[in-house]
Amino acid sequence: MAKLSENVICVTCPKGCTLIVTRDGETVIDVENGCKRGKDYAQQELIDPRRMVASSVRLKGGLHPLLPVYTSVPFPKPRIPELLALLRKIEISTPVTLDQIVLENVLDTGINIHASREMKVVTG
Template identity: 40%
Template structure:
């Protein structure tokens, strides 16, 4: 399997064998990234949610850690089902322990309430 490492800005072109041997990395982080990506891929999920009584209609959110890639659709369903009311502070936890992953959904900006 061929990958491009995203751990640092170099973007090394990695190759991973069936035995999880990695080549093409210029640092040890690339090897760890490639092995993890092949065996248990994860992603930080970013999205927006509707917010009532806010200065804007949508509030940007993200997970505060990695979610297993196979749970992203379920994660998005949970995110799209919540109701948020302004005001909200940046880093406020909107969903704790999302899908029992130990990862929280947090706001990525402040949102003031409409006057």
Template identity: 35%
Template structure:
């Protein structure tokens, strides 16, 4: 029998959900609600995460802008997405919520800015 455990993140209870696999039979135990059960099913079969990183800003008052995906993307795509974003440079000004990249890696998630970055004041040069 193969066993795996995850801690549910949907509420403060933090239920420990255990998956037991024996042949074709899969059993989930330890969930405290239906939402936790559904979350655990997805976490065991297709885990997803929100990607957060920073991108370089050209002519910005600050050098980097924080960005994130607006939806969780498959965990297996995280490193590929980071490599794709690695060489992206945005031009100031940048507004909160600006879409930097639509539908990254065909996941349905957009990469959006999470901070406003004004254009560098040329008198400060």
């Protein structure tokens, strides 16, 4: 298979480096312009692209009607719509602590969904 060289913008950190990735099929041969995390990102992006996902779930008994939640690690990109559909059905109750697990091993990915903040019980 022919070697391919292409530009990939790294989304690992806010720097947003433009990586020059040379690959042979799904094997990355060389990454220019990136740090160690950039190289890992380039390889991961080719075989199994993943993204951090942040959304919200319904909340009962808190200051607000929603609780912000996030994935502990990057989540498989093609399955994000499935994850969002699932989160839409969830409702939880206060009190909630920061980083509390809202869903464990979501969609059998081994990834947990955590609360992005604490939410105390609001009475009255």
